[in-house]
Structure formats: C-alpha cells, structure tokens
Amino acid sequence: MSDPFLLFDLLLAGAVIALAIATLTVRDLFAAIILFVIFGLLSALAWVRLSAPDVALAEAAIGTGVTGALLLKTLHHLRYVTGSLGTNAVESLSPVQPVPAGVSWANAAFCGLITLGLATAFLGAPHAGPGLEGLVAEAMPASGVSHPVTGVLLNFRAYDTLMEVVVLLAAVIAVWQIERGLSDAPAPALGEVWEGFARLTLPAIIVVGTYLLWKGSEAPGGAFQGGAVLAAVGLMLLLSRLYVPRPAHRAVARWAFVLGTGVFAGVALLVASGGRVAFEYPLEHAKTLILLIEGLVTISIAVTLAALFHGREPVAVPAERGDNDA
Amino acid sequence: MTPDLIYGLTGIAVFAIGLVGALCAQDRLRRVLALKLCSVGAGFLLVVGAWRTPSAAPDPVPHALVITGIVVMVSATAVALALIRRLKSLEAEDDD
Numbered sequence: 001m002s003d004p005f006l007l008f009d010l011l012l013a014g015a016v017i018a019l020a021i022a023t024l025t026v027r028d029l030f031a032a033i034i035l036f037v038i039f040g041l042l043s044a045l046a047w048v049r050l051s052a053p054d055v056a057l058a059e060a061a062i063g064t065g066v067t068g069a070l071l072l073k074t075l076h077h078l079r080y081v082t083g084s085l086g087t088n089a090v091e092s093l094s095p096v097q098p099v100p101a102g103v104s105w106a107n108a109a110f111c112g113l114i115t116l117g118l119a120t121a122f123l124g125a126p127h128a129g130p131g132l133e134g135l136v137a138e139a140m141p142a143s144g145v146s147h148p149v150t151g152v153l154l155n156f157r158a159y160d161t162l163m164e165v166v167v168l169l170a171a172v173i174a175v176w177q178i179e180r181g182l183s184d185a186p187a188p189a190l191g192e193v194w195e196g197f198a199r200l201t202l203p204a205i206i207v208v209g210t211y212l213l214w215k216g217s218e219a220p221g222g223a224f225q226g227g228a229v230l231a232a233v234g235l236m237l238l239l240s241r242l243y244v245p246r247p248a249h250r251a252v253a254r255w256a257f258v259l260g261t262g263v264f265a266g267v268a269l270l271v272a273s274g275g276r277v278a279f280e281y282p283l284e285h286a287k288t289l290i291l292l293i294e295g296l297v298t299i300s301i302a303v304t305l306a307a308l309f310h311g312r313e314p315v316a317v318p319a320e321r322g323d324n325d326a
Numbered sequence: 327m328t329p330d331l332i333y334g335l336t337g338i339a340v341f342a343i344g345l346v347g348a349l350c351a352q353d354r355l356r357r358v359l360a361l362k363l364c365s366v367g368a369g370f371l372l373v374v375g376a377w378r379t380p381s382a383a384p385d386p387v388p389h390a391l392v393i394t395g396i397v398v399m400v401s402a403t404a405v406a407l408a409l410i411r412r413l414k415s416l417e418a419e420d421d422d
Contacts, residue, residue, distance in 0.1 A: 009329050013336040020340045020363050024347040029355055036359055043340075043366050046333055050377045051384045055392045059369070063396045067362065067403055074407040075355065078414050099350070107349040115342040122334050122371065131376065131385035148386035149393070157390055164394045171401035178408040224397055301397075308404040311411070 009049060016042050033071045040064030053220035054149045057212070061228035066305050069235055073309060144286020145217040153222065154290045158279040162268070165261050165297055172257055172304045179312035198240040205233050213298050217287065223294040227301025234306025245314035253307060260300030264293050330374045337370025354410045358403060365399045 019039035026032050040063055047056040136148050136156065143151035153161050209229035216222030237243035245253075267289055268278040276282070281289050340363055347360025369392045376388035 005329075006327060009332045010327075013332050016336055017339045017343070020343045023359055023363065024343065024351065024356060029353065032356060032359060036362065039363075040366065043370070046336070046370070047373050049329055050333055050373045051380075052373045052376065052389050052392075055369070055373055055389050055396075058393045058396045059366070062400050063362075063366065067400055070400075070404055070407055071355070071359070074411055077411045078355070099352075104350065107346070111342055111345045111349065114345060115338060118338050118341065119335070122338060127330060132387040133378075133383060133385040136386050137383075148383070149389050152386045152390040153393065157387070160390070160394050164397050167398050167401050171404050174405045175408040178405070178412050224393055305400070308400075311408060 037068040057225040150216050162264050168304050176313045223297045227298040230302035231305035256303035260297035263296045330377045334374040337367045341367030
C-alpha cells in the first residue's frame with residue numbers, strides 16, 4: 001500500500017509520539033498544556049484516518065477542548081495562589097524532592113516490561129478479524145436510528161451510556177464538595193474574552209452543537225459531541241462575563257445536572273414496566289425516545305461540563321456563608 | 327505497513343510515555359497530563375481494533391467504548407484538578 005497516505009500516516013504517528021514526549025519534558029507547564037492540546041487534536045486526526053469520526057469528534061471536543069480549558073484554569077489558579085502570576089514561572093509548581101536512582105530504575109524496568117507485553121500482545125493478536133460489526137448491522141433496523149455508533153450508545157449498550165452520564169454527575173458533585181472550602185478567597189479572575197468575539201461566535205457554536213446532536217441519529221455526531229460543543233458556549237459566557245453565576249442559579253443548575261440521568265433512567269423504567277427488558281424500546285417509538293434522551297442528556301452534559309470548568313459552587317459573598325448548604 | 331499497524335504501535339508508544347510520566351513526574355499537574363496520555367494511548371488501541379480495511383465499515387462497539395472512556399476521563403480529570411487546586415490552597419494557607 002504505497003500511496004501518499006502511508007507517508008502521511010507515518011508523519012502523523014511520529015508527530016503524535018514526539019508531542020507526547022514533549023508534553024512531559026518541556027519545563028514550562030503552560031507550554032506542556034498547549035502541547036497536550038495539539039497532541040489531542042493530532043490524535044483525533046489519526047482516528048479520522050482509522051475511520052472513527054465519532055471518536056475523533058469526541059476526543060477533539062471533550063478530551064482536548066474541555067480538558068484543555070480545565071487544565072489552563074487549574075494552572076491559572078495554582079499560579080494565582082502562589083502569587084507567581086504574570087512572572088514567567090518555569091519552575092514546577094509542586095515541591096520537588098530528588099527521586100532515588102533505584103526507584104527510577106525500577107520504574108523504568110516496570111514500564112519497559114509492560115510496554116513489551118503490550119506490544120507482543122498487539123502484534124500477536126489477529127488483525128482486522130470479524131468483531132461485533134456483523135451483529136450490530138443485523139440489529140440496526142430494530143434500533144430506531146441509522147448510525148451504528150449512536151445505535152450502540154443509546155440502544156444496544158445503553159446501560160454503559162447511562163452509567164457514563166452518572167459518572168459525569170458524580171464528578172460535578174465531587175468538584176462542588178471539594179471546592180466548597182475555597183469560597184473564602186476571591187475567585188481568581190480569568191483572562192478576558194473580547195465581548196465582540198463572543199457575540200460573533202456564540203450563535204455559531206450553538207448552531208454547530210445542535211446540528212451535531214440532531215445529525216447523530218444518521219451520521220457521526222451525537223449527544224456527547226454536541227454537548228461538549230454547547231459547553232463551549234458556557235465557557236465563553238463565563239469568560240466574557242456575559243453570564244455571572246449567582247447563588248440563586250444553583251437550584252436550576254442542580255436540575256440541569258440530573259435532567260439527563262433522570263430522563264434516561266425514567267425511560268428505561270417506563271419501557272421495563274411495559275413487560276419488556278429495560279432499554280428494549282418499542283420499535284415505533286424508538287427514534288422518538290432516543291432523540292428525547294439524547295436531547296436532554298446533551299443539555300445535562302453541556303451544563304455539567306461548564307460547571308466543572310467554573311469549579312466552585314456559586315456563593316454570594318464570603319460573609320453570607322450561612323446559606324451555603326441550602 | 328497498514329494504518330492499523332502504524333497507529334497501533336503509536337498507541338502503545340503513547341501509553342508507555344504516559345506510564346513513565348505518571349510514575350516519574352514530580353509535578354501533580356504533569357502527572358494528570360501523563361495519565362491523560364495513557365488514556366489516549368488506550369483509545370488508539372481500541373480504535374485500531376475496530377478498524378477493518380479502508381473500504382469496510384469499522385466495528386462500532388469499540389468506538390462507543392472509547393467515547394464512553396473519553397467522557398469518564400474528563401470527569402476524572404476534573405475531580406483530580408479540583409483536588410490539586412484545593413491541595414495548593416491548603417499548602418498556601420500553611421505557609422502563611
């Protein structure tokens with residue numbers, strides 16, 4: 001297979017590995033995060049080459065975009081707390097103790113063994129063999145959607161997806177609990193986004209996110225990709241100060257967090273009460289139910305990811321901490 | 327040399343780099359980055375396992391698994407980063 005794509009694949013693979021090494025070796029943490037974002041985008045490109053556009057979209061939007069924003073926010077917070085903001089801090093932010101040489105060698109040997117084992121297993125495994133795609137293709141007419149990945153996510157393996165939404169919910173609960181004690185200090189001011197830029201891009205992001213969600217039943221896209229793109233709207237609103245979270249909004253936020261999980265589980269119970277197995281949607285309502293679940297899960301994902309970025313629960317002023325546990 | 331071989335070995339290399347980083351990195355933020363690298367490497371292997379030939383449709387089940395993994399990873403990262411922020415604040419209070 002000597003086509004120009006081979007050269008492209010080799011170059012891309014080399015770039016991905018080089019960026020992974022650079023992410024861990026570059027001294028400046030800000031540079032490390034930026035390199036990581038580039039690494040994630042190139043990985044997404046590699047997954048497009050492996051005909052996995054859904055995974056590539058999810059990696060680009062969630063694994064790289066939202067994660068990158070979270071990392072940058074954390075770095076900003078760490079530098080703000082240490083007071084080295086603005087200075088070109090190249091030193092690492094945690095206390096550094098020298099590692100004994102023996103430990104380093106043991107680590108290196110351990111990693112080498114694991115890598116060797118993985119490589120042997122990978123090279124020895126049968127390649128391009130038949131997997132589950134035949135079964136999925138057979139069952140697709142009964143799923144209510146025409147895109148296989150969406151069919152697997154929301155019908156055949158809907159339990160996995162329900163648990164995934166629960167994990168997201170657990171994460172936002174954990175983050176609110178962890179950050180509760182931080183409310184004494186004023187929130188570090190994040191860099192500003194030019195309001196005109198926000199006004200121009202916000203409508204476009206909303207259209208793209210909704211399109212990804214809507215298109216998901218027949219083409220690459222879906223609730224998670226659409227939700228992550230819509231979460232970018234929340235990030236932009238927070239950064240440009242067009243929206244400032246207030247304590248009164250906590251109730252709405254909580255409802256939005258549990259909306260997706262609640263509706264997902266509710267539909268499963270409703271279907272199960274009709275003498276069927278949970279998630280065995282009746283065929284004539286399958287597409288409606290899947291779109292209903294996807295739409296509401298998208299809202300939950302978008303709000304949850306934006307809340308994870310914002311971090312702490314909105315509290316009025318430090319003086320009024322009495323109503324914290326409302 | 328087919329794409330699955332190239333990217334499969336890339337995935338293993340990225341996983342190994344992430345593993346070394348997670349064990350040896352001194353800085354907490356960098357250790358989280360290293361674990362993220364591990365997860366992307368694992369994703370590479372699953373996507374490679376789903377790949378067939380350039381013309382044949384890939385297996386959608388591993389794709390769904392990787393998407394689930396990406397969302398779980400961003401949740402775990404968010405919690406880890408919140409813990410790092412909190413730890414830093416506590417250390418800063420101790421220094422005062």
